[in-house]
Amino acid sequence: MKRRHALLTSLLLGLAVVAGALALTRTMALGQHASAGDAQIARRAAQLDRAEAQVRRLRAERPPALPAAPAAQSAPRVVVVRASQSHGEPYEHEGDEHEDGGHDD
Structure with missing residues (x-):
């Protein structure tokens, strides 16, 4: 391995160590603040217990009694009567002339 490659590799490895140390210190700082939330967690647990x-x-309580059901009644019968369909005039065929000379204006 050339001397230049060895130097570059060692620099990158050193940067990785520094980044890891920085991440570790930030993680440890987050753990210290977590103890302040213990009181809040205990309060929430008490609310959930209640x-x-x-x-x-x-x-455990019995629900109130339901009211008595009314006697079954039959629905009134509905009869539908349709009116006859009367069109009046017989159907006009396509070949028939219109009153206005065959124009649909």
Whole structure:
């Protein structure tokens, strides 16, 4: 390996080490701030516990009785009567002349 390639490889490796160290310090800083959220997590867990207890309590209660159903009634019968279709004049054929001389203006 040429001396120039070795120098370039070592520089790139050094940059990778610096980037990794920077990422590690940022990750560690995020972990320190997470302990401040423990109180918030505990508060949310308590809210969920109260909600769960309320659901269990409501599930154990009997629902109110339903009102009595009305007696079944038959629906009135509907009869549809269609009027006869009368067109009046007989159908005009294509060959017939119109009153205005055969123009449709």
